[in-house]
Amino acid sequence: MYRYSPADRQFVHARAAQFRDQLTRHLAGELPDEHFRPLRLQNGWYIQRHAPMLRVAVPYGELASRQLRRLALVARTHDKGYGHFTTRQNLQFNWIPLTQAADVMESLAAQDLHGIQTSGNCIRNITTDALAGIATDEVADPRPFAELLRQWSTLHPEFAFLPRKFKIAITGADDDRAAIGWHDVGLHLRRAADGTLGFRVLVGGGMGRTPLIGQELTPHLPWADLVLYLEAVLRVYNRFGRRDNAFKARIKILVKAEGPRFAEAVNAEYAHILALDPTAPQRRLTPEALHTLQAAFADPAGLPASAHVPVQPPQPADAPPAYTRWLARNVAPQRLAGLRAVTLSLKRPGQAPGDVTAEQMEAAATLADRYSQGELRVTHTQNLLLPWVPVQDLYALWQQARAAGFATPNIGLVSDIIACPGGDYCALANARSLPIAEELAQRFDEPEELELLGPLALHISGCMNSCGHHHSGHIGILGIDKDGSEWYQLSVGGSDGSQGSGPARPGQIVGPAFAADEVADAVEAVIALCRRERQPTEWIVDTARRLGQRPLRAATDAVRRSTRAAHTDSAPEAEALAA
DSSP, X not given: OOOOOHHHHHHHHHHHHHHHHHHHHHHXXXXXXXXXXXXHHHTTEEEOSSSEEEEEOOGGGEEEHHHXXXXXXXXXXXXXXXXXXXXXXXXXXXXOOGGGHHHHHHHHHTTTOOOTTSSSSSBOOOEEOXXXXXXXXXXXXXXXXXXHHHHHHTXXXXXXXXXXXXXXXXEOBSSOTTOGGGSSEEEEEEEOTTSOEEEEEEEOOBOTTSOBOOEEEEEEEEGGGHHHHHHHHHHHXXXXXXXXXXXXXXXXXXXXXXXXXXXXXXXXXXXXXXXHOTTHHHHSOOHHHHHHHHHTTOOOTTOOGGGGSOOOOOXXXXXOHHHHHHHHHHEEEOSSTTEEEEEEOOOBTTBOTTEEEHHHHHHHHHHHHHHSTTEEXXXXXXXXXXXXXXXXXXXXXXXXXXXXXXXXXOTTSTTSOEEOOGGGTOTTOSSOSHHHHHHHHHHSOOHHHHHHHOSOOEEEESSTTOTTOGGGSSEEEEEEEETTEEEEEEEEOOBOSOTTSOSOBOOEEOSSOEEGGGHHHHHHHHHHHHHHHOOTTOOHHHHHHHXXXXXXXXXXXXXXXXXHHHHHHHHHHHHHHHO
8 A cells, every 4th residue: 555755754744733733823813713714624623513523535546554553542531532534535534623633634634534525515535336446357556546636635735726526436457346437436447459448537426416427428537647637628627617606516417508618628628738848748657757756555464375365264064154244354365366355344233334442443454464464445335344364364354354343244135234424423413314224123133134235325315415315325314404394305226326226316206205204114125115016126215126116105195094004003192191
């Protein structure tokens, strides 16, 4: 994995010192809140419903065990003992007092961590496939290009104040596990018919109030011109993107409104840069520079010789069925035949999706040191992944992961829920996400039942900002405000674009909104209907799309009628008890 250079470290420490000065002046009353606000946002500090929230950057999802231990220390020393991994492969703290913010930034900087550009109208954290560099279906490792974009975009003076936030995702695999179609810019590394490496570039994807899938601007951008082409895209967006209405300021709105003219403007700007910009040759990626970046992502030096030898996972005679289920669900092949990629599940009843305690962070760091060369990945499904696990160590790892609470065999199943913090923390949320996630996790907690259902993505957002990616869920739940009460819309049929669930697409809303106590029953009714009607080769989401809206609505309407009839029947009894 990438190691910070002396220049990287100097920059991060200087930024932390700069923030301390800004915070000191603010707390002394010398820097008014309206002036301090953009400065704290540029360093990842929000003011949420109950307390400040810090978003720590985890570039392209890679974490060293020492960094995870530092995050555990921050959680224990400055927060309430836990953090929250997000769908953007970052980590959030929700309870750090602002008076301690500078101490936290200096503590993070000591382990090459920061919050730079995790907020604000700038280029945010570059995300990628959690299997980047080890995937069996990968054309090329996207991490060197993600690191290039991190270096290029950090505090870029031309793109520090865009019309709105800007998100880039990149993958080098056949299977789109990075959901690139849902990003402002999606980059797919591919080889042309002549073998040359390049990028398919998608622009204008996004969730929120107007869910849109990115449109292809070019099928094959030469890899050397990646930065130049993105500059063209961002210059057109900076010039023509709306700044009068935050709800219409994302690039997806511009792309949709302008249609072919947007691509024409980008190509014209790209041609201008190539022909007339005297600094363009310095910004083109050379083979030598690419080789240097790739060398930073070489395989760990400590891999055993057995890493290259095909071997079957150990099957002890006394191994319980839970181990077999875990092998099937949480363990994936990787390009080195003697190694596996193992997902540590952060999803189980009693703990919010993506939440992780300080003790769990330290336990995960210990597992990474022992079994994965000290390296972890944060997945966009809010789990952790160990990329370098020797096959012969799988049983021992499972035993220790189970003891630490990481071995729930549910990756890709309905209880592997994606959820934002919702109204329990976020000031923007219309409704709570976590109680709904908890009720559903309890209902779908039987391993045998989960396996019978098969792959099924359940995503929950507390508001239209879609931090829980409800649009791309096979089943999506969106919290809305209705006359001051929490209600929830149900959508069915979405996809993030990964294989098995089809091209990226938003789910379709099923009927009117549900009250909080109806949501889990409605989800269960949809799943039960699809399970009854499912054909042998279908996923649940395939069945839902084939059935269409009418039977799905009928099933959920029956839940609504039953629940409300029960409330009506119990009303006289409730009144009698009250009397």
